[in-house]
Amino acid sequence: MTSRFDSAAAALQSDLVAVRRELHGAVEVGLDLPETQRIILRELDGLGLEVTRGTALSSVTAVLRGGRPGPVVLLRGDMDGLPIAEASGLDFAATSGAMHACGHDLHMAGLLGAARLLAAHRDELAGSVVFMFQPGEEGQGGARVMIDEGVLDAAGERPVAAYAIHMDSAVPSGQLVAREGAMMASASGLQMVVRGTGGHAAFPHLAIDPVPVAAQLILAVQTFAARRLPATDQAVLSVTTLSSDSEASNILAATVSLGVNIRTLSMATLDTVRTELPALLRGIAEANGCTLDTDFIASYPVTYNDPAETREVLTVLDDIVGPERVTRLEAPYMASEDFSYVLHEVPGTLVFVGAAPEGRPKPLHSDDAIFDDGVLALQATVLAELAWRRLARA
Missing domain, CATH: 3.40.630.10 (Zn peptidases)
Known part of the structure; x- marks a missing residue:
């Protein structure tokens, strides 16, 4: 040889x-x-x-x-x-x-x-x-x-x-x-901002707190591939960044920002994620009185x-x-x-x-x-x- x-x-x-x-x-x-x-x-x-x-x-x-x-x-x-x-x-x-x-x-x-x-x-x-x-x-x-x-x-x-x-x-x-x-997956991203109203941490009932809504969004991202994609179609979705605009422990955040890393092995799967995931997440946010802005960022195929x-x-x-x-x-x-x-x-x-x-x-x-x-x-x-x-x- x-x-x-x-x-x-x-x-x-x-x-x-x-x-x-x-x-x-x-x-x-x-x-x-x-x-x-x-x-x-x-x-x-x-x-x-x-x-x-x-x-x-x-x-x-x-x-x-x-x-x-x-x-x-x-x-x-x-x-x-x-x-x-x-x-x-x-x-x-x-x-x-x-x-x-x-x-x-x-x-x-x-x-x-x-x-x-x-x-x-x-x-x-x-x-x-x-x-x-x-x-x-x-x-x-x-x-x-x-x-x-x-x-x-x-x-x-x-x-x-x-x-x-x-x-x-x-x-x-x-x-x-x-x-x-x-041989290797595509890489894309989804940036999100959940918008509530903020307020005093002692009176959450007087505000729309986006933090627990963000927690629901994280769980939805983690289960999306298992419930929306065929088991034979590999995809990995990971929440990689999370931050709020609150700068004190007694202030409820008005906004929470999240970043999702998306890995897929076909364009068809990526199209499904790109279309259906933001719609699902917006529905969850709106059901809790929040709005959700999303920005899909395409990277390597x-x-x-x-x-x-x-x-x-x-x-x-x-x-x-x-x-x-x-x-x-x-x-x-x-x-x-x-x-x-x-x-x-x-x-x-x-x-x-x-x-x-x-x-x-x-x-x-x-x-x-x-x-x-x-x-x-x-x-x-x-x-x-x-x-x-x-x-x-x-």
């Missing part, structure tokens, strides 16, 4: 670890990542790529032109960290109050490795590869911004396929995970792995590491990913790579999450091999 890039990737391993750890310490949050961008540009220098920078964000797009005619494949790595103070105890831990707790530092380093591997074989490459280094994955929709700025047309024509790898600090190191169809592309990807993964290290996921993850925007435009696959050090599995976004950067050569190999084989079979 081997790849044409195995030995070259192994030779890059120490370099990839070094740049990953540099990126880890230089972590930045959001769409504006000047130091991260500087490191990426430095590492791409000398590879003979066509490199452009984003306008509305600190993205980097690099195009490798193969020596033989062929189509285009896109490979993506996200760049931003999270506003989490790191508590990993690593000697290269970030100290800025932000952290790469979702593995994006490895995503960038592995993509840089794939660029080096493929650039070394450009004369044999049948087509072009777009390397998409993307800020703002953690809620800012950076992929959508890069699409609007033309990343999908960077090589002169649309890619025939797009691939990305996501590290997982809770999965054993070196295990590869994918599935056909929905379902991350959908194209079935045909993913079957080919799983075959490649089996060839590289052996079937025993490839997990065909039975059910999608209910977290979300803005690579979904790319996969909405281009058929492709998101693959998870286990990066949990032995005995230290931790969930993503944890302040003490640790990623085994020993998997970087594997990540670079997988990305390079996926691009190579897809161009070869075009």
Whole structure:
């Protein structure tokens, strides 16, 4: 079980670890990542790529032109960290109050490795590869911004396929995970304001208190999926924010604000939630003498792995590491990913790579999450091999 890039990737391993750890310490949050961008540009220098920078964000797009005619494949790595103070105890831990707790530092380093591997074989490459280094994955929709700025047309024509790898600090190191169809959920939000009249806490009968009404709304949200959606249709609805305008213990609130996070695996389910949930909640509020303002906020769509592309990807993964290290996921993850925007435009696959050090599995976004950067050569190999084989079979 081997790849044409195995030995070259192994030779890059120490370099990839070094740049990953540099990126880890230089972590930045959001769409504006000047130091991260500087490191990426430095590492791409000398590879003979066509490199452009984003306008509305600190993205980097690099195009490798193969020596033989062929189509285009896109490979993506996200760049931003999270506003989490790191508590990993690593000697290269970030100290800025932000952290790469979702593995994006490895995503960038592995993509840089794939660029080096493929650039070394450009004369044999049948087509072009777009390397998409993307800020703002953690809620800012950076992929959508890069699409609007033309990343999908960077090589002169649309890619025939797009691939990305996501590290997982809770999965054993070196295990590869994918599935056909929905891979990750959509993410949306519902913001609500319940309006009563407020008053003196000693005389609630003289007021319309929105606080107990908000409690009823919370229960209604938590039971909505179980009673309004089929048991076979996964959806997760969570009340994540709650606040009132009362600033003293003896004042009844006039308004209560709530935020709901919504995760679904199909547009049909999302449409049901978007239509029926606010109507239900307004009815409860009005039955208690309150009014309810709602604002639905659409965010990332379902991350959908194209079935045909993913079957080919799983075959490649089996060839590289052996079937025993490839997990065909039975059910999608209910977290979300803005690579979904790319996969909405281009058929492709998101693959998870286990990066949990032995005995230290931790969930993503944890302040003490640790990623085994020993998997970087594997990540670079997988990305390079996926691009190579897809161009070869075009």
